[in-house]
Amino acid sequence: MAFVTPESISDKYDVIVVGSGAAGGQSAYTLSMEGARVLMLEAGRKYDPRSETPMFQTPDMAPLRGAGTPDKPFGFYDATIDGGWSVPGEPYTNASSEKGRQFKWWRARMLGGRTNHWGRISLRNGPYDFKPRSRDGLGFDWPISYEDVAPYYDKVEMLIGVYGTNEGLENTPSSPEGVLLPPPRARIGELLARQRGRGLGIPVVPAHRAVLTRPLDHKRLPARLHPGNAKAQRILAEDMQGRAQCFWATPCGRGCSIRANYQSSTVHIPPALATGNLDIVSSAMAREITVGPSGRANGVTWIDKATGREHHASARAVVLAASACETARILLNSRPAGFPDGLGNSGGLVGKYIMDTVGASWGGYIPALEGLPPHNEDGAGGDHCYTPWWLYKEQLAGKLGFARGYHVEYTTGRQMPGAWGDYAKDDNGRTLYGPKLRGEARRYYGSYVVFTGRGEMIPNADSFCEIDPDVKDKWGIPVLRFHWKFSENETRQVAHMQRTFADWLAAMGSVRKDQPNPDGTAAIEPGGSIIHEVGGTIMGSSAANSVTNSWSQCWDVPNVVVADGGVFASNADKNPTLTIMALAWRASEHLLGELGRGNI
Amino acid sequence: MDRRLAIKWMLAAGAGAMIADRIGFSAEGPAAPAAETGYGTDPVLMPAHKPGEYWPLTFNDAERRTAAALCDVIIPAEGAVPSASALGVQDFIDEWISAPYPDFAKDRKPVVDGLSWVDSESKRRFGGAFYEASAGQRLALCTEMAQPAADGSALETPSKFFRRFRNLTTGGFFSTPAGMRDLGYVGNVPLARFDGPPADMIAKLGLTDEVAW
Numbered sequence: 096m097a098f099v100t101p102e103s104i105s106d107k108y109d110v111i112v113v114g115s116g117a118a119g120g121q122s123a124y125t126l127s128m129e130g131a132r133v134l135m136l137e138a139g140r141k142y143d144p145r146s147e148t149p150m151f152q153t154p155d156m157a158p159l160r161g162a163g164t165p166d167k168p169f170g171f172y173d174a175t176i177d178g179g180w181s182v183p184g185e186p187y188t189n190a191s192s193e194k195g196r197q198f199k200w201w202r203a204r205m206l207g208g209r210t211n212h213w214g215r216i217s218l219r220n221g222p223y224d225f226k227p228r229s230r231d232g233l234g235f236d237w238p239i240s241y242e243d244v245a246p247y248y249d250k251v252e253m254l255i256g257v258y259g260t261n262e263g264l265e266n267t268p269s270s271p272e273g274v275l276l277p278p279p280r281a282r283i284g285e286l287l288a289r290q291r292g293r294g295l296g297i298p299v300v301p302a303h304r305a306v307l308t309r310p311l312d313h314k315r316l317p318a319r320l321h322p323g324n325a326k327a328q329r330i331l332a333e334d335m336q337g338r339a340q341c342f343w344a345t346p347c348g349r350g351c352s353i354r355a356n357y358q359s360s361t362v363h364i365p366p367a368l369a370t371g372n373l374d375i376v377s378s379a380m381a382r383e384i385t386v387g388p389s390g391r392a393n394g395v396t397w398i399d400k401a402t403g404r405e406h407h408a409s410a411r412a413v414v415l416a417a418s419a420c421e422t423a424r425i426l427l428n429s430r431p432a433g434f435p436d437g438l439g440n441s442g443g444l445v446g447k448y449i450m451d452t453v454g455a456s457w458g459g460y461i462p463a464l465e466g467l468p469p470h471n472e473d474g475a476g477g478d479h480c481y482t483p484w485w486l487y488k489e490q491l492a493g494k495l496g497f498a499r500g501y502h503v504e505y506t507t508g509r510q511m512p513g514a515w516g517d518y519a520k521d522d523n524g525r526t527l528y529g530p531k532l533r534g535e536a537r538r539y540y541g542s543y544v545v546f547t548g549r550g551e552m553i554p555n556a557d558s559f560c561e562i563d564p565d566v567k568d569k570w571g572i573p574v575l576r577f578h579w580k581f582s583e584n585e586t587r588q589v590a591h592m593q594r595t596f597a598d599w600l601a602a603m604g605s606v607r608k609d610q611p612n613p614d615g616t617a618a619i620e621p622g623g624s625i626i627h628e629v630g631g632t633i634m635g636s637s638a639a640n641s642v643t644n645s646w647s648q649c650w651d652v653p654n655v656v657v658a659d660g661g662v663f664a665s666n667a668d669k670n671p672t673l674t675i676m677a678l679a680w681r682a683s684e685h686l687l688g689e690l691g692r693g694n695i
Numbered sequence: 696m697d698r699r700l701a702i703k704w705m706l707a708a709g710a711g712a713m714i715a716d717r718i719g720f721s722a723e724g725p726a727a728p729a730a731e732t733g734y735g736t737d738p739v740l741m742p743a744h745k746p747g748e749y750w751p752l753t754f755n756d757a758e759r760r761t762a763a764a765l766c767d768v769i770i771p772a773e774g775a776v777p778s779a780s781a782l783g784v785q786d787f788i789d790e791w792i793s794a795p796y797p798d799f800a801k802d803r804k805p806v807v808d809g810l811s812w813v814d815s816e817s818k819r820r821f822g823g824a825f826y827e828a829s830a831g832q833r834l835a836l837c838t839e840m841a842q843p844a845a846d847g848s849a850l851e852t853p854s855k856f857f858r859r860f861r862n863l864t865t866g867g868f869f870s871t872p873a874g875m876r877d878l879g880y881v882g883n884v885p886l887a888r889f890d891g892p893p894a895d896m897i898a899k900l901g902l903t904d905e906v907a908w
Contacts, residue, residue: 467896516866
């Protein structure tokens with residue numbers, strides 16, 4: 096089994112997995128390693144990071160020095176292909192033209208999805224994050240707790256490799272001994288932020304990122320991950336030895352040909368393929384789930400993008416891992432007998448409560464960092480340090496004026512220069528040029544620090560997606576129409592972020608004179624910008640208040656499992672990817688049990 | 696480029712001088728029909744690409760020579776460091792203004808008009824094209840354009856053009872391997888280990904790396 100065509104698929108699949116990113120990759124991995132026969136449908140093309148990743152290419156080798164364009168929003172060398180906030184031929188709509196009421200929907204149509212380019216930041220939700228309503232009366236509690244998910248966080252961290260430390264900070268869980276990899280040394284700007292943050296009570300600790308700072312322990316980990324499964328252990332041990340440790344160069348967003356970081360296409364899919372249990376069809380645009388006479392799902396209908404022809408595959412269960420909103424779209428477009436409003440939608444909740452992460456930034460020049468001797472700060476190709484949310488007690492005491500927290504990421508230092516950039520400081524409005532310019536640019540290079548806040552958005556009834564009654568994509572599939580609104584909890588949080596960042600930069604000696612707008616509505620990044628879409632098929636304690644149960648199964652159709660961020664009942668500041676993988680592993684394990692017991 | 700780096704550059708553009716000159720000095724359309732399609736959503740990434748490969752360039756010969764001469768007033772050669780034009784920055788600028796993407800194409804008319812102003816002003820003052828003028832004459836004109844100009848004054852448009860052209864030149868220059876070296880970027884090489892900042896630098900800034908990670 097391997098990459099197959101619509102004509103060469105089998106008729107004996109246990110599970111069809113729709114999507115190949117964090118959720119689809121993890122589901123296909125868990126299911127196939129444990130012996131299930133899996134068909135994966137990926138809407139984009141096959142992608143091989145080992146041969147297609149531009150590792151050491153410099154900007155002068157790219158059009159426009161690699162600057163981002165509508166075709167490649169994060170730059171020419173970003174790993175994303177056939178993706179972005181707009182995908183040709185695959186539109187979506189927004190119901191309102193009012194400012195702040197739109198959602199920007201990112202898609203990545205390629206094997207591995209958006210895991211190819213993501214920031215690799217891998218944070219665990221804490222105990223509070225699964226029971227937010229119990230703490231402040233807002234949003235929803237999950238039907239599961241941190242303790243239910245913790246074993247799966249352990250497994251995912253051991254499988255993909257995550258660097259970081261256990262700091263014992265509030266609602267910031269530790270990993271068991273021997274799970275995390277050692278973090279890289281801090282960069283000079285991170286050390287300065289750490290020292291000056293101390294006076295403001297702001298902690299700076301090692302980031303958690305899915306990058307191998309040393310090789311994975313292929314002798315010990317496979318047995319911990321697949322106890323009693325010799326075949327899985329052998330395959331994983333072999334695969335782990337094919338992953339190199341980071342060589343401290345090239346940005347992770349380009350992907351990694353030496354497989355030193357996690358992307359589904361380098362970490363989940365190769366061992367899953369090696370089991371012989373996984374078939375993958377690429378360019379397969381899933382349209383709907385089909386349902387048999389028993390009322391259970393029996394397969395998926397998709398469009399082959401190469402020919403425009405419709406195909407169908409059968410299986411005992413379907414795992415939706417298409418991204419939160421695409422999963423909602425597939426369910427809403429599936430209207431077999433008995434489900435006039437869409438599969439899983441008997442409660443009218445499919446597409447409801449979609450969330451993104453709250454984002455805002457503030458940056459400035461730090462004179463103390465000017466004119467430093469050249470030194471290599473590439474490091475692990477992303478953040479080495481971060482600030483977990485630190486004001487739980489102040490918030491509980493009602494001192495902040497908004498609910499829920501944010502963590503802080505930083506951009507510091509001597510990154511690879513690009514075409515955009517403020518290389519020269521001008522003198523009283525006089526444009527600097529000539530022999531003095533290069534020396535000035537050298538002096539300022541590396542002295543710019545940006546703080547970026549990533550905060551929790553509370554689900555609200557004004558943020559949802561539905562099927563647009565008029566618009567179809569080029570495959571004839573009805574598209575999503577979005578509704579969006581941030582509440583004051585988010586906009587006040589953004590104001591707090593920027594005020595904090597401005598104070599922090601001042602403590603670091605920044606001479607930036609302008610101040611952030613105290614009205615957070617001006618600075619909040621538009622919905623969808625942070626590309627942390629979750630919700631839409633949220634899990635809950637009953638069919639009356641949710642789409643999926645605590646095992647991520649649709650209440651209406653228990654052999655349909657949602658493995659992606661759709662099941663999130665809240666969107667903690669922790670960035671969703673690690674939690675998506677942990678829940679996908681957990682849901683897949685449960686699905687295997689149900690298949691084995693004959694319940695599905 | 697990851698998201699944070701993109702944000703950094705966007706912020707740098709918004710926080711500093713670039714915000715003004717990115718507005719350009721005319722709301723009118725481009726000088727000539729621009730290309731309609733870019734490199735697409737799945738371009739081949741591995742080989743090196745050249746300006747003009749994906750969309751036609753704009754400059755005629757005189758404009759290219761004027762642009763190169765301006766590039767070299769902005770970043771002249773010095774010792775082993777090549778000038779901006781020796782690194783082909785004028786072709787990068789041509790590619791930029793010719794691109795079928797709005798954020799780039801909005802530089803098209805201001806740059807073409809600006810080069811035309813420089814050329815005609817040079818002919819008026821010095822009796823010849825800018826690229827044929829003496830080093831002193833070129834400097835004199837650039838010194839004037841580099842001054843801040845009041846809104847509505849005769850030099851407002853040339854001053855904005857010069858600022859924008861300077862920023863395109865520095866962006867084009869410092870993103871080449873030679874420019875990166877000159878700037879002090881020493882990364883993009885594989886290392887066996889990452890040691891963090893040098894100890895004497897940490898000490899000089901009064902910092903400590905006492906963390907046992």
